[in-house]
Amino acid sequence: MWRHMTGAERILEVLLTRRSVSPRRLEQPGPNPDELDAIIRAGLRAPDHGGLHPWRVIEFRPQNREALAWCFEQEKLRRDPLASPTDLRRAREHATRPPLLLGFVVSPRERSKIPTREQWLSAGAALGNLLSAAHQLGYGAIVLSGERCFDETLARQVGVLPGEYLAGFISMGSIGEAPPQAREVLSQSVWSCWQGWQEEAGQPGRPEQPGQSILPSDRVRGS
Ligand SMILES: Cc1cc2nc3c(=O)[nH]c(=O)nc-3n(C[C@H](O)[C@H](O)[C@H](O)COP(=O)(O)O)c2cc1C
Known part of the structure; x- marks a missing residue:
């Protein structure tokens, strides 16, 4: 690592x-x-x-x-x-x-x-x-x-x-004795990025709609 x-x-x-x-x-x-x-x-x-x-x-x-x-x-x-x-x-x-x-x-x-x-x-x-x-x-x-x-x-x-x-x-x-190697947990497992409300064509998003999130697999390092 x-x-x-x-x-x-x-x-x-x-x-x-x-x-x-x-x-x-x-x-x-x-x-x-x-x-x-x-x-x-x-x-x-x-x-x-x-x-x-x-x-x-x-x-x-x-x-x-x-x-x-x-x-x-x-x-x-x-x-x-x-x-x-x-x-x-x-x-x-x-x-x-x-x-x-x-x-x-x-x-x-x-x-x-x-x-x-x-x-x-x-x-x-x-x-x-x-x-x-x-x-x-x-x-x-x-x-x-x-x-x-x-x-x-x-x-x-x-x-x-x-x-x-x-x-x-x-x-x-x-x-006295070193502990075993830590199991690596990916930062993506606790990460998401809110995208606001999804808008339909010409219709502004409504607050009661659930928010959309980028999935961890879409994450771009450093963006
Ligand atoms: C408040 C608290 C109590 C805990 N009690 C125990 C416990 O009784 N037995 C145990 O195996 N781990 C317990 N843990 C977890 C260990 O302290 C340790 O965090 C875990 O083994 C993961 O190891 P790591 O800290 O190297 O990731 C406790 C953690 C916290 C925060």
């Missing part, structure tokens, strides 16, 4: 090469406090209607990971009282393994004039910035939710407040 990289692609290389890196491919060290601060500031630069920053992160420091592992284990047992020792070990490892672990919490401001869906989009954009910033600093990162993020007891135990949502846990660390 990069043999044919254009100038524009070269400039966007950090964004174009970001990949999620699973926790088992991560190793110490994770981002240091200054780097974590820069990563969070990158999150705060995401587009944010009303400047509400409707999200926050909870850092789980090494000295509290065993306590978090206990919470994960208990959550697994609530969901599956017959969970095997292997399942419980895996649940604990999700808390103990990542060099740096953050909870990503969406915090919509209920009383704001900004529509809730736009607040969720802002939070998602911030999440993307956090992951891209970690990548830019040379770290691997991934966000994983799993069923545990839907467990109210766990959410309360880690400090998620009523009206907030535990969207996922972000693992970050140095890359």
